[in-house]
Amino acid sequence: MSLLTISGLALAVPSAGEWRTLVEEVDLTIGAGEAVGLVGESGSGKSMTARAVLGLTPPGARVSGSIVFDGAEVTSLGAKELRALRARRIGMIFQDPRAHINPVRSVGDFLTEAMVANLGLPAREAAARAVRLLAEVGIGDGARRLRQYPHELSGGLLQRVMIASVLALEPDLILADEPTTALDVTTQSEVMAILDELRRERGMAMLLITHDLELAAATCDRLAVMYAGRIVEAREAGSLTAAPLHPYTSGLLLSRPRLEETVHRLLVIPGRPVAAFEADPGCAFAPRCAHALAACGEARPVFDGTVACTRSAELTLQGES
Amino acid sequence: MSFLLKRLAGLAVVLLVASFLVYGLLYLVPGGPMAFLLGNRSGTPEQVAAIRAQYRLDDPFLLRYLSWLGDALTGDFGSSLVYRQEVAALIGSRVATTVLLVGYATVLISAGGIAMGLLAGLRGGRLDTAIGVLSSLFLATPPFVVGVLLAIVFSVGLGWFPVFGPGEGLLDRLYHLTLPAITLSLASAAFLARITRASVREELNREHVETARARGFGERHIVRRHVLRNASIPVVTVTGLNIAGLIAGSVVVENIFALDGLGSLFVRAILQRDFAIVQAVVLVLVTAFVLINLLVDLCYSALDPRLSR
Amino acid sequence: MSRLGGLGTAAAALLAVVAVTTLAAPLLAPYDPDFPDLLSALAGSSSSHPLGADALGRDVLSRLMYGARTTLLGPALVICVSSVVGTALAITAAWAGGRVDAVISRVLDVLFAVPGIVFALITVAVLGPGIPGVVAGLAVAYTPYVARVVRSAALRERSLPYVAAAWVQGRSAFAICVRHLLPNLRPIIVAQSVSALGFAVIDVAAISFLGLGVQPPAADWGLMVKSGFDSAMRGQPLEAISAGVLIALVVASVSVLGDRLGRTV
Numbered sequence: 001m002s003l004l005t006i007s008g009l010a011l012a013v014p015s016a017g018e019w020r021t022l023v024e025e026v027d028l029t030i031g032a033g034e035a036v037g038l039v040g041e042s043g044s045g046k047s048m049t050a051r052a053v054l055g056l057t058p059p060g061a062r063v064s065g066s067i068v069f070d071g072a073e074v075t076s077l078g079a080k081e082l083r084a085l086r087a088r089r090i091g092m093i094f095q096d097p098r099a100h101i102n103p104v105r106s107v108g109d110f111l112t113e114a115m116v117a118n119l120g121l122p123a124r125e126a127a128a129r130a131v132r133l134l135a136e137v138g139i140g141d142g143a144r145r146l147r148q149y150p151h152e153l154s155g156g157l158l159q160r161v162m163i164a165s166v167l168a169l170e171p172d173l174i175l176a177d178e179p180t181t182a183l184d185v186t187t188q189s190e191v192m193a194i195l196d197e198l199r200r201e202r203g204m205a206m207l208l209i210t211h212d213l214e215l216a217a218a219t220c221d222r223l224a225v226m227y228a229g230r231i232v233e234a235r236e237a238g239s240l241t242a243a244p245l246h247p248y249t250s251g252l253l254l255s256r257p258r259l260e261e262t263v264h265r266l267l268v269i270p271g272r273p274v275a276a277f278e279a280d281p282g283c284a285f286a287p288r289c290a291h292a293l294a295a296c297g298e299a300r301p302v303f304d305g306t307v308a309c310t311r312s313a314e315l316t317l318q319g320e321s
Numbered sequence: 322m323s324f325l326l327k328r329l330a331g332l333a334v335v336l337l338v339a340s341f342l343v344y345g346l347l348y349l350v351p352g353g354p355m356a357f358l359l360g361n362r363s364g365t366p367e368q369v370a371a372i373r374a375q376y377r378l379d380d381p382f383l384l385r386y387l388s389w390l391g392d393a394l395t396g397d398f399g400s401s402l403v404y405r406q407e408v409a410a411l412i413g414s415r416v417a418t419t420v421l422l423v424g425y426a427t428v429l430i431s432a433g434g435i436a437m438g439l440l441a442g443l444r445g446g447r448l449d450t451a452i453g454v455l456s457s458l459f460l461a462t463p464p465f466v467v468g469v470l471l472a473i474v475f476s477v478g479l480g481w482f483p484v485f486g487p488g489e490g491l492l493d494r495l496y497h498l499t500l501p502a503i504t505l506s507l508a509s510a511a512f513l514a515r516i517t518r519a520s521v522r523e524e525l526n527r528e529h530v531e532t533a534r535a536r537g538f539g540e541r542h543i544v545r546r547h548v549l550r551n552a553s554i555p556v557v558t559v560t561g562l563n564i565a566g567l568i569a570g571s572v573v574v575e576n577i578f579a580l581d582g583l584g585s586l587f588v589r590a591i592l593q594r595d596f597a598i599v600q601a602v603v604l605v606l607v608t609a610f611v612l613i614n615l616l617v618d619l620c621y622s623a624l625d626p627r628l629s630r
Numbered sequence: 631m632s633r634l635g636g637l638g639t640a641a642a643a644l645l646a647v648v649a650v651t652t653l654a655a656p657l658l659a660p661y662d663p664d665f666p667d668l669l670s671a672l673a674g675s676s677s678s679h680p681l682g683a684d685a686l687g688r689d690v691l692s693r694l695m696y697g698a699r700t701t702l703l704g705p706a707l708v709i710c711v712s713s714v715v716g717t718a719l720a721i722t723a724a725w726a727g728g729r730v731d732a733v734i735s736r737v738l739d740v741l742f743a744v745p746g747i748v749f750a751l752i753t754v755a756v757l758g759p760g761i762p763g764v765v766a767g768l769a770v771a772y773t774p775y776v777a778r779v780v781r782s783a784a785l786r787e788r789s790l791p792y793v794a795a796a797w798v799q800g801r802s803a804f805a806i807c808v809r810h811l812l813p814n815l816r817p818i819i820v821a822q823s824v825s826a827l828g829f830a831v832i833d834v835a836a837i838s839f840l841g842l843g844v845q846p847p848a849a850d851w852g853l854m855v856k857s858g859f860d861s862a863m864r865g866q867p868l869e870a871i872s873a874g875v876l877i878a879l880v881v882a883s884v885s886v887l888g889d890r891l892g893r894t895v
Binding site: 331334335338339342343346347457458460461462463464465466469470472473477478484565566568569570572573576577587588590591592594596599603606607610611614 | 739740743744745746747748751752753754755756759828831832835836839840841842852855858859862863867870871874875877878879881882885
């Protein structure tokens with residue numbers, strides 16, 4: 001049985017007197033200890049999907065469908081059970097640690113706060129454990145670091161602090177929302193490697209939210225690609241990148257510069273990404289798709305668990321070369 | 322430390338300039354200082370001689386200023402022409418009332434303003450609207466109008482509070498100071514409520530609060546440890562600025578309620594052209610104003626780790 | 631009008647009514663504001679005196695109508711002087727930069743250290759009670775508030791390319807400031823001045839209330855609150871209440887207007 005099962009998830013927020021759909025018909029499963037990447041451009045609904053797992057949807061949002069975590073339906077949990085779920089079972093790593101860590105509290109406060117409040121550890125013990133965790137994420141001199149304030153640490157160090165704070169609670173699932181996007185390019189891979197390694201050691205599952213298909217493929221067992229609030233392709237990481245079935249996935253793979261070869265002109269996907277509520281009645285990607293037929297704009301293709309494209313059987317798409 | 326030294330040096334400069342202006346203004350008066358000091362009084366030759374001696378009118382200006390400043394620094398502001406008393410003693414006997422009034426008003430402002438702001442910011446809804454309307458009303462009504470209306474309703478009309486006088490003994494004094502303190506605090510409390518509400522709202526929407534939610538903390542824990550602590554930074558600043566502003570407001574309020582504080586002494590001295598008192602009171606008020614502003618800055622950097630070091 | 635919103639329009643309308651009423655006071659007022667009718671001293675509301683009469687039997691309504699003149703004249707002068715001087719200082723500081731900017735900023739810092747009403751009381755002490763002393767003191771005290779806002783806006787404006795373009799075309803600094811900077815800063819200056827006007831009305835009326843501003847027997851709202859307070863002690867609160875409420879209404883309208891103008895900048 002899988003750890004997390006999302007089925008038929010839809011999410012809409014009220015805006016200017018009407019409902020704006022951000023996520024629609026999302027099905028996703030994550031097994032215990034498994035890493036799944038949720039890939040898409042900004043506005044594709046990937047962050048909202050992750051937040052829905054924790055019940056952290058914007059105020060007034062309408063959520064339907066089912067999110068089952070370890071046998072319990074998250075969407076119908078009471079406030080208290082939801083808090084217990086967030087406190088012990090699922091941890092979240094946010095994109096921008098500078099904004100997501102309280103600037104007026106010390107690093108030590110941030111790390112020990114949850115251990116004291118959620119695990120009931122005495123402050124001294126929590127501090128000792130925080131120092132050990134900092135060492136594990138590659139920050140030496142932990143005792144001094146605990147006394148420092150967030151503004152005294154670099155973005156990369158601060159993101160390691162955030163990772164340590166999540167590991168501290170030994171959750172079963174980590175939701176990592178673009179954990180390296182806000183960091184310097186030089187520290188991105190380092191932080192990602194630390195996160196992945198420590199998670200594997202502890203057998204924690206991870207849902208990695210990212211716009212970077214290559215990063216997700218390198219880290220995750222399975223990938224799901226989102227476009228306009230829907231999953232358009234979900235497969236095992238290696239086969240998805242080698243032979244994509246959806247034109248959008250192929251476009252994402254080809255529009256990325258490669259170190260190994262010199263390309264004279266980078267391929268781009270024409271047009272701009274749309275959110276779910278802006279999409280036309282047919283396939284949301286059809287207006288930007290090189291392979292679209294007239295029929296694509298009429299009926300929305302159904303996601304069969306692998307891909308949501310009516311032409312996937314007849315097309316041979318280019319993947320990672 | 323260098324921050325504190327820098328601020329203290331700035332404070333000294335401000336006080337020096339203020340003292341020079343206050344002293345020098347006396348000489349800008351049409352007719353010169355003698356005409357001014359005598360005012361409407363007709364001076365006998367002895368009085369004129371006494372004034373010439375007290376203000377050293379025969380010495381050069383800068384020398385006179387420096388000797389006056391030297392005396393002022395040791396607490397000697399000369400003596401009042403009207404009261405025939407040492408100015409320092411006169412001020413000393415009045416300062417307690419003003420300090421008590423400003424202190425009382427500060428308590429009311431901090432308690433009332435912050436409580437209203439928190440209620441409006443955390444609860445929202447109709448309570449928020451009601452507090453918003455009320456604070457706009459208080460902000461637009463000048464303190465002297467508030468004082469007169471309060472006195473008319475609660476003293477003359479209902480007879481709950483005495484209208485005039487400072488009272489005797491601490492409790493009776495506080496009772497007498499209640500209406501004046503409310504008068505002094507309404508506008509500032511309204512302003513503080515607005516600032517508190519705005520900063521609580523802003524903090525609630527911060528990303529780090531989302532992190533706290535994601536970590537499973539209860540709403541009370543989040544408000545206490547993350548929202549209030551962070552929102553307190555602008556609130557402390559505004560509270561401090563308000564207290565500094567109360568020093569000016571007390572001049573007006575003391576005159577409505579006939580309290581024997583610095584403010585009423587000041588206004589009477591202006592009307593009677595008793596310049597030794599005017600100079601001394603201005604220096605005391607400006608010193609207090611500047612000191613409070615300095616204290617606020619110190620609190621500010623203590624609350625926000627990004628500013629210290 | 632639409633950019634003011636409903637409340638802003640109402641505030642502007644109220645100020646317009648006050649202005650028209652006081653200008654047309656000789657036509658509209660039922661009585662001579664200074665005529666003492668001792669028989670109706672401290673009279674309550676009646677058909678002949680809608681807002682009663684004061685301690686000397688002068689008609690309160692008539693005095694309120696005329697009183698807007700003295701009540702608003704002082705604050706208007708304060709704002710005119712402080713806006714002109716503050717803007718000139720601010721643009722000079724922003725344009726010259728360097729040492730000139732440093733000196734101007736330090737002087738403004740010192741002025742900030744003295745509360746406005748205390749400043750006005752000092753000038754009154756020197757010049758004697760009356761509007762000239764009050765206006766001189768408050769104008770100086772309000773200047774740094776204008777100058778600070780305008781200086782930062784002028785610095786922003788100065789860095790825009792059109793200023794450099796005009797400079798390259800050989801225009802003089804003065805011409806650029808007057809022909810280009812000033813028109814672009816005008817909305818900010820206007821919004822700031824209107825907001826400050828509310829505070830000036832409060833300060834001037836308070837000083838008149840203390841007996842150091844407008845002198846009796848002139849009709850003035852601040853003075854009327856004072857004399858009305860004495861009447862209230864003798865059982866007739868109508869004068870104090872009507873003058874006080876009127877001041878609050880005018881201040882509220884001015885601050886709403888300043889707020890709306892500030893938002894549309």
